[in-house]
Amino acid sequence: MSSNHHSASEHSRHDLAPGEEQKGGSGIAKGVRGYLVGLAFAAGLTVASFVVAGSTRFIYAPGVPVALLVLAVAQMGVHLAFFLHITTGPDNTNNVLALAFGTLIVALVVVGSLWIMANLNANMMPMDAMMPAGGMAQSGPTGGATVPGASPSPVTPPPAAR
Structure with missing residues (x-):
């Protein structure tokens, strides 16, 4: 065998997906670096989505929703890989x-x-079928609502106490 071949365990130690942590705990700096790379990607995608949504200088106006959808899916992928460490x-x-x-x-x-x-x-019943043609109900002399066009009922005072 030549000296260029690595063992399977050595190869698997260096073959990691983005955001995947090493099992050996080789240092906090590598873990923090992975989070910072993820943060940079997430911030870049966020800025890109604001630029796409705020200006049609870079993309054809009817294509803005599709571009935002693509950026959102990419943002989800960055979060899944770098922060939630979801790999295959x-x-x-x-x-x-x-x-x-x-x-x-x-x-x-x-x-x-x-x-x-x-x-x-x-x-649902249409609103014009629910309300009379005159619009909102109006208040009558008794303070209660009356239907427009109907004659108000006469106000009778309460009977006197004996």
């Missing part, structure tokens, strides 16, 4: 499944809420 390693299977389940629950809540609101909107 075999030791992260439970984390990935928990993340997928949480995403499913959030999607069900959002889609279900939109479905219910759309159904309520479709089945």
